[in-house]
Amino acid sequence: MAVTVSLVALFGLVLFFLLRNNSTTAGAAFTAVMFGFFLASTGAAEPINNLTTAIVHSIPNL
DSSP: OHHHHHHHHHHHHHHHHHHHTTOOSHHHHHHHHHHHHHHHTSTTHHHHHHHHHHHHHHGGGO
16 A cells, blocks of 8 residues: 555656646656556545545536
């Protein structure tokens, strides 16, 4: 778990700087995929899924 959280932080930081510099390379895509992969295995996955579900269910009510 501690290694996963560290990798999420590392990939998140790298992804932040890549997006800030408008980098659209294969490396940026790989970083985004790895960030998502490791984020899904942390404790943040369930709240993110719940938030996404709530947003999707609220769209028809707009």
